[in-house]
Amino acid sequence: MNNPCHTLSRVAATLLSLITIGALFAVPFFAPRAIVQDLFGVLTLLVLALNWNMLAGFAGLVSVGQQAFVGIGAYAMFAAVILWGLDPMVGILIGGLAATLFAIPMAFFTFRLNGAYFAIGTWVVADISRLTAGQWMALGGGTGTSLPKGTARDMFGVEAIKEVLDVSSAAAADALTYWVALTLTLLLLVASYLFLRSRMGLGLQAIRDNANAARSVGVDPVRIKVAVFIFTALGTGLCGALMFMQITRVTPDAAFSVIDWTAFVIFVVVIGGIGTLPGPIIGVAVFYCLQRLMADYGTAYLIVLGLLGIPIMLFARRGLWGTFVDRTGLEILPLRHLAPPRRCSEDVSRLAASQPANGMENRRSVTSI
Structure with missing residues (x-):
């Protein structure tokens, strides 16, 4: 039987989550532009973390090449805007589609590798993508390019937001990209939860725990892992296009940066709780707080991140959220399938x-x- 205390706690957590979501959507109405931009950065990092967590935490695919999908999404969006004259919002969708299509041949190559070789293989593919983007002279080659002046002002929805919020075109564009990032985050959370609670998601977790046992009961590990790989490529590509649409300038080194789009993401997931849905949220919150508190000390916050990550990896193997669940028994977004009561x-x-x-x-x- 369900513990009444735990049931009450879940109801309270659900209500708190709904209130938080409503408050987040209302941020552009009362918060200054700097706060909106900061939260945009938090949300996009969370999207990247959720995608990597799905790969490594649930599918057992430790990828070090997620920056490939970020860069391809960004460059596809820039091509759609600069070369084809499309609206940036349409360009974001094209960026996600381009990353998804690229994931198919990438999976064909990398899925022939296992363990550390898979991680290195994804990194190699991402670096090849970076070098290839540097040869695209129509988009600036190795020095990159910027979006045309006025692109943000002419973007679909900006004028309406400008009138409603009574702000400048730049602030309206920031509000629009913030809302798109928040919507993408929520959609990814819901889609991940529903997928992991489905039969295919249960099979994915079975593969992670024991691939041979899962295969013996009819689960196809390759098919499910490829599906997850392509799904995360879509989310990462959309996020990459959205981020660089807000940045308005793209270069190969920035778009395919392993530090910004993979190393930080791995840290966030590990300290928050790999293999859990709330874990990346906790990790992003910790990362953002440390970044803000130590903003005046340059890159010293990286040292603090390392000093924080070492004891967590040694003494809290399941991360901050996993340790909290182990000690309290309280779960938000539980993924376990309970047997019907006898x-x-x-x-x-x-x-x-x-x-x-x-x-x-x-x-x-x-x-x-």
Whole structure:
């Protein structure tokens, strides 16, 4: 039976989550532009962390080449805007589609590798992508390029937001990209939860725990892992296009940066709790707080991140959120599948006693309960 305290806690957590989501959507109405930009950075990092967590935490695919999808999404969006004259919002969708298509041949190559070789293989593919982008002269080659002046002002929805919020075109564009990032984050969380609670998601977690045992009961590890790889490529590509649309300038080194788009993401997931959905949220919050508190000390916050990550990896292997769940038993977005409650043995005994002693039909009815 469910613990009433845990049920009440989940209801309270759900209400708190709904209030938080509503407050986040309302931020551009009352917060200064700097706060909106900061939260945009937090949300995009969270999207990257959720995608990497799905790969490494649930599928067991430790990729060090997620920056490939960020860069391809960004460059596809810039091509759509500069070369084809499309709206940046359409360009973001094209960026996600381009990253998804690229994931298919990338999976064909990298899925022939295992363990550390898979990680190195994804890194190699990402670096090849960076070098290739540097040869695209229509988009600036190795020095990159910028979006045309006025692109943000002419973007779909900016004028309407400008009138509603009574702000400048730049602030309206920031609000629009913030809302898109928040929507993408929520959609990814919901999609990840529903997927992991589905039969395919259950099979994915079974593969992570014991691939041979999962294969013995009919689960196809390759098919499920490829599906997850392509799904995360879509989310990462959309996020990359969105980030560089807000940055307005792209270069190969920035778009395919392993430090910014993979190393930081790995740290966030590990300290928050790999293999859990709330874990990346906790990790991003810790990362952002440390970054803000130590903003005046340059890159010293990287040292603090390392000093924080070492004890967590040594003494809290499941991260901050995993340790919290182990000690309190409280889970938000639980992924475990509970067996249906069994009939109490006392009820069965009482029912059996109420049946006549003779008669095979009655005996069979009692036995079948």
